[in-house]
Amino acid sequence: MPESKTRSQMTMADRIAELREKKKTIRGMGGEKRIDKQHSQGKLTARERVDVLLDPDSMQEQNAFAAHRCVNFGMEGKFVPADGVITGCGAVDGRLVHFASQDFTSVGGAAGEIHSEKVVNMMKASLKTGSPFVFINDSGGARIQEGIDALSGYGRTFYHNTLLSGVVPQISLICGPCAGGAAYAPALTDFIIQTRQAQMFITGPAVIKQVTGEEVTAEQLGGPEAQMTYSGVVHFVADDDKHAMEICKKLLSFLPANNMEDPPMGPRVETMEVEESLNSIIPDNPRQGYDMRDVISKIVDDGDFLESQQTFAQNMITCFARINGRSVGIIANQPMVKAGCLDIDASDKSSRFIRFCNAFNIPLVTLVDVPGFMPGVQQEYGGIIRHGAKMLFAYSAATVPKISIMLRKAYGGAYLAMSSKQLGADRVAAWPSAEIAVMGAEGAAGIVFRKEIAAADDQAAKREELIEAYREKFSTPYIAGQRQLVDDIIEPSETRRYVAMALDALSSKRDVRPEKKHGLIPL
Template sequence: MEKLTEERIQQLKEAKAKAVLGGGEKRIAKLHEQGKLTARERLDVLLDPGSFVEFNQLIGYWQGNPGDGLVCGYGTINGKVVCVYSQDPTVLGGSIGAMHGFKMYRTVERALDMQVPFIGVHDSPGARLPRPQEGTTALGGVMEKNGGSIFYPNTHASGVIPQISAIVGSCAGISVYSPALTDFIFMVDGTSQMFITGPRMVKSVMGEDVTPDELGGAAVHCTVSGVTDARFASEEDLFMSIRELLSLIPANNQEKPSRVDTGDDPDRLDDELAEIVPANPNKAYDMHELIYRILDNGYFYEVKPEFAGEMIVGFGRLDGQTVGIVANNPLVRAGSLTVDSSDKQARFMRFCDCFNIPIILLIDTPAYMPGTHQEHAGIIRHGAKVLYALCEATVPRIGVMVRKAYGGGNLGMGIIPGMATDMIYMWPSVEIGVLGAGQSVELFFGDEIRKSENPKELREQKLKEYREKYANPIHEISNNIFIEDIIEPRETRRRLIRDLKFLENKKLPQRSKKKHGNIPL
């Protein structure tokens, strides 16, 4: 080997070794003191060992800003190829400059080109403030592909490849708007924040004193705003959850999720299911218990578990096939449909439809939550999103009425004829109608009851008669051809699995050509 070549190879090794340290050992130590991992340590936890291949590592090296504050490339998760970037807060605070933004853009673009999932690890205050003397534009260095335009590839990748965001620091501006366009967002308690304008700006403009966590911490976005899908105690737990999620979903919209052998008998019957649900339609219970018993090995990956608890959504498997669960939870707000539950339900169903994941609906709802708060918050508009998502979806969809479905609840859960739910079943204890049995009796017999000698006795008699005749599922199925069958609770799992196999090669409906629909956002 010639001396010059040998010297240059040595120089390259030294440059790459220095670049790996980002902003240097002191800044790395400071990051560790805060309980945080470095950009590269995060990728080490997320990706399969030794699988990461980096792009543009030495951009900004001569200027003392290796990578311009972004580590990006591709690797594998459980053997599945993904494109990923991780913002480095030890280099210029992780701020998004020209090269940093270009690398972000290209990472999403490459993921789209290769039809593989994209993961963004965010720890950035947002756009880098340009210095006046640098002679750039007011927004800094101008490039067509930049941090400020990353929303373009994010948008075009939507519904084509899964996009996942990890928020692992205090993020603002670009570093929250880009994640907001992705399919899933995860945060870490105590160290993650998301906001458009930070506490200082809030204080300056509004005169309001607020801490970063109060303004946009993980708890706020998981329980109040619904921006985030889950929060974790540590970064390691967060990245393990992303690995878990990717095992349930396909790499792109042309594939189906991988089927796995879970070892759970597809013909398993469960007598305990009938014990979980009280016959009294006004008595609360936790729908999670039913979900765990139906799915393979009781495994359920819940999405937004702390937001709009009246609606449960998440992934599980039936005979090894990934399914999306959409279920009312009578334990919270009686399982009513609300503004927040509608957003949660519609977005999840649209993801399932994008990525060929069958939808299972478990229904037990008294319909839409009444009151001025819901009406003024726009329940009409938000509820319409659910109707849009249901009518737009083409994946196999099966509905099981567990106990009750009143009025608009039938509509919001997709079990009205003509909503294209493929199979609809009822349990023997189901009440279905425009109103519940109690409200119907009051409407039709209220005057007669109040004028009787013994109103309480007559009310109970009328209620029993109404439930036996009109609220009885056998009466309903005798007149409603759109309900496939009344099934015993114990056979629910077996029936769902058999129907999913039957619907596996379902033909897509013929629809009018259009640019796109106009969902009521």
Template sequence: MTDQIKKDSGVYKIFRERRSKQTIANNPIKVEKAHAKGKLTAQERMAALFDNGKYEETDPWIRNRCVQFDLYKKDVENEGVITGFGQIFERKVCAFSHDVFVMGASLGEAQGIKICRTIELAMKAGIPIVGLNDASGARIQEGVAGLHGYCSVFGQTSIASGWVPQISIILGTCAGGAAYSSALTDFLIMVNPIGKMFITGPAVIKSVTGEDVTFDQLGGSQVHGSVTGLVHFVVDSESEAMDLARILLTFLPSNSKELPPVYQNSDPITRRAPEIVDIIPENQNKGFDMKEIIRSVVDHGDFLEIQEKFAMNMIIGFARIDGRTVGIVGNRPKVLAGCIDNNAAWKAARFVRFCDSFNIPLITFADCPGYLPGLSQEYNGIIRNGSKMLFAYSEATVPKITVVVRKDYGGAYSAMCGKGVGADVVLAFPTAEIAVMGAEGAANIVFKHEIEKAEDKQEKRIEMIEKYRDEFLNPYRAAEYGIVDDIIEPSELREKLAMHLDILKDKNIWSPYKKHSNIPL
């Protein structure tokens, strides 16, 4: 009997038929259903993520064993998820993709096993994992097995955190456990308008609280992109989401034992940036966009901003200097004068901790009059949230460079990575003002008696304000105390950053033994 006859008979024929059924492309009804809703199929999404559309599927045969509702007798195909691994820009990556057309991609025991095995494989191999999420939550028919499945996914995702980068792409309605499992990852990309995330849907909310809400009001891209800050990026198509995830991974190492990849750089580190002087207004109370300064000094002006529409008074994102990844944190004086509020504080703190986890040097651009005052800020926990920034910077062991652009007052001095919380290098522009507070407030306190005794109190107050400004609102006193390492020409910033990053690239400091720190969450 020839090999061809063998392949066409018995066990081989059964195998090929069963394997063929697992390929969504061989099910035109499902493909049409997905495309009619403006979505790609689970397999098309995997193909769009990986180089040349190629990936190796894992665990395609796992099935549920639920006897309730005779579920085990039904053809539940891929159990609502496809798992596998491939390459992104020639680097290995694991991924899983929900198939929402199989019982709403609800998670039962089998799906939980498939996703957990994928996370475990990523941890063993030391490679990133990307979740393509479009799921309705736990599978009700499987009861506690579904609950345990999600519980296990939560556990594995948390264990993987800080070891391998984890990205979630929200490609549909993710409810309950699907929302939590995504929120546990490092970065979330949501596709507008199909992406949604919430714990309980509108119907449940209506029955419990009587509120009428839409899916978009509850958990659409506008909500999570600008109100809750849960989502780091909002895009308008699935293809854009895949491209963004691929680009994001180029800034990151495969795991926390590696350094981020270094790319060939054609932008000279000696390039001057004379435009910085013109970007900074002469009037210290006038706002400007710090992103202009950031783009002027990074390679080719390429800056990948994160959480762009959330807490817009704080800027975070990735860039490169001399081909090496850096994490950028900066105040944005044109929004709330650059003050740090509750949202800005935890936004920055979480990003700093991510960069520290994955060996990404931090560059901080400071222009901040302090924490935002007010009852609402105090009641919503500005002390707790503000301390997260202090903790995150203090704990970080990666190279830390701070650039004081203008104001660096009071608590902002510490929050924006001052020397005392471990900045390796603090550079200041001649426009820098490092002080306990601004001149107006300080003069009222320091020169209180002189002002009260004066015949013309207002004139004396103006005189004392100018005296304080001349004496203290500059970078020179801080430089004399050694808490500023150098005062530089703004146009030379790119070269200075590149040189300091190079000397610090092998930074190694001692830390006391501990199981883990206790950040004020």
């Protein structure tokens, strides 16, 4: 406001000039020096990240003039542009999203009462409009000067994360520090994308050293590799901020805006080509592995899929893709790792992915090559029973179209857990190479023919003979076909066409379930 004029003397031109100056100050964030420091660390600013994420000229900022009311520890009268977080809405590929982007150049992006209230307001707007919520994290943590008010802000954020869960997709991007209580908000969202410049953890290296004596760097403790490969907290690792925004946009392209809509359709084709190379993809040696990603790339549109938690529980693959334009969630055993066995981490990884897809009307395609649950003392002590039960629960509870393809091994309880007919699969097809049995022929023969083997003069030869006899009778898909546990036995080359036709047929699926508040998933 011009010093020579009182407010009553100001013209509209004066007031517009004042508004423009205030907006310029807010958009200047923490100042050029702090912005330069952000850039020197290989990071974009809060506003630059939003610009990369959203379609050009689609951003509508909200609550830009919000200001803290703290008067403690030097905060009285201190101006914090946008109170350290940019909030608003915009379009990603023409579709509405709401967002919050923390500004590390303004008081380290520390979250206080108003800061968190701005974030919560956007979450409420997401619920009101049925649009995804994207939270870009880059913060030093709670604003200590605000004490319990800052803590209360975190609590309200967690509460609304839970309200949004299963209603609209929630995506967190970790583009800087995310420590302490702040890490729980991303953990309550559906997907976490972390850049290689960022760290997230509950207690930092200094506290760990003080309490336990362990020495660890921030990168070793909370870097993206640690939080994906070891903990499974992170779903996608990005090289930098721009790459993180690209992953976010691609992820959103597979998802509906909310739980009342179907996922967006991609291009359709009238004639489905046969993929002959699939007929030779399974090795003749049943002990030899192969890369399940090669199978996935040959049955999805353009060979393109987005894999989640790529380096966590690598014996299980979870990814989004399209098959003849329809978004699908794919769950597949990976024979290249632990022979595709189900273990604790693989069970957790797949069951959460299944429940997300079911919540947002995304059909499930399951590719099966599983020799069983992972044996071992540590697996048993770690709770493989309750963790494996999560898969049984998740598939049984899912009401979206469920299509399963049995490629090779499907043994015992693991056969059931991988979306079998008994758990409500709508379509089950098997390749001629499928072996559907209680257990592998080697193990079964040792039990069923124990006495015959023991009585033989040449026990080794007799054992091999009886193993082959068992395999001929039971280790095929044809017995399952006779029992109608397999709907069809198909050539591998027909898989893409089979799945596409099944998806079309099941697009109007209705699943009637008993009324209840909710089931109790195993812990």
